[in-house]
Amino acid sequence: MANKLIVTAAPHITSEDTTQKIMQRVSLALMPTLIASVIIFGINALILTAVTVIACVVFEYLYCKLVGREVCISDFSAVVTGILLAFNLPATLPWWMAIVGAFVAIVVVKQLFGGLGYNFANPAIVGRIALALGFASKMSSYPLPANSVDAFSSATPLAVVGQAGSESYVTLLLGQHGGVLGETCAITLIIGGLYLIWTKVISPIIPVTYLATVAVLSVLAGQDPIYQLLSGGLILGAFFMATDYVTSPTTNKGKLVFGIGLGVITCGIRFFGTMNEGVSFAILLMNLVVPYIEVLTRQDRLGIAKVKKTKEGAAK
Helix, strand or coil, X not given: CCCCCCXXXXXXXXXXXXXXXXXXXXXXXXXXXXXXXXHHHCHHXXXXXXHHHHHHXXXXXXXXXXXXXXXXXHHCHHHHHHHHHHHCCCCCCCHHHHHXXXXXXXXXXXXXXXXXXXXXXXXXXXXXXXXXHHCHHHHCCEECCCCCCCCEECCCHHHHCCCCCCCCHHHHHHCCXXXXXXXXCXXXXXXXXXXXXXXXXXXXXXXXXXXXXXXXXXXXXXXXXXXXXXXXXXXXXXXXXXXXXXXXXXXXXXXXXXXXXXXXXXXXXXXXXXXXXXXXXXXXXXXXXHHHHHHXXXXXXXXXXXCCECXXXXXX
16 A cells, blocks of 8 residues: 655654753763862862752742743753853852842743743853842852862953963863853863764854854954963853854854854953953843844745846836
8 A cells, every 4th residue: 555645744854852852962061061160169069050950940840830831841951051050150159149040041031031942042141141240249259279279369361361370271271270160171161062063962153153253353353362262151152052042043154143243242342341251241142133143144945936126126
């Protein structure tokens, strides 16, 4: 008997990947950096990460129950948001402040806009910015490695670049310097990012374009490009936050524009602004213009004749 022709709605290409599997891979890719942060900053790094993850999951569960929405905490998206939020915080941040950041990320940015797939910006980024604006002194108290003589550092490597005592490339790769959890050990972030590309969780276009733009602009501005690439939250942002499916373009041309825009804004803030770091604000600003990038870079529909206009402007 011949097979029947079944006509269904798009999409017609399916995959065995699910949101849960993708988020689990992202969580796995972040584990080397979490281990490194615990080694560098001590047990506080692990406790802070556990607090933000638990807070994000609990807030998502309670909000869904409150509004009668299906509870989707099993998809691991809240777990990933919690880990990324922790990676944007110093290890010594009070726990209650981290919980406030989790509330902003999950309830305000994600759930109030409709849940996963409807958020206008990366939740962890907005949570981090809210904490930086609301608790500036605590967010800028960067602990030094646990084996350091001093307890705190008032500056990240970006604040002292070019000065005597600036960190070496090896120090930046291994993370033996002050900063937030996810901007220290560059080598583990690179390993995690390459894992995501290898497993095809993310496309390399955005991170490669972002990093390349920062490198080129750093050279043009007379800055050390390697130092700029390895310092701050650039690698974390490029591989794990700028590549968020919901808040980044879907077309290849759009991803190129997105990555270049991220690099230009980041370098503009770093080189000409009053802040040493510009990754968070760059990602937030580019998230807001993604709908316009999508419209301007969308592919032409196949099989449909283009509308031609006469000299008077009327369509033929």
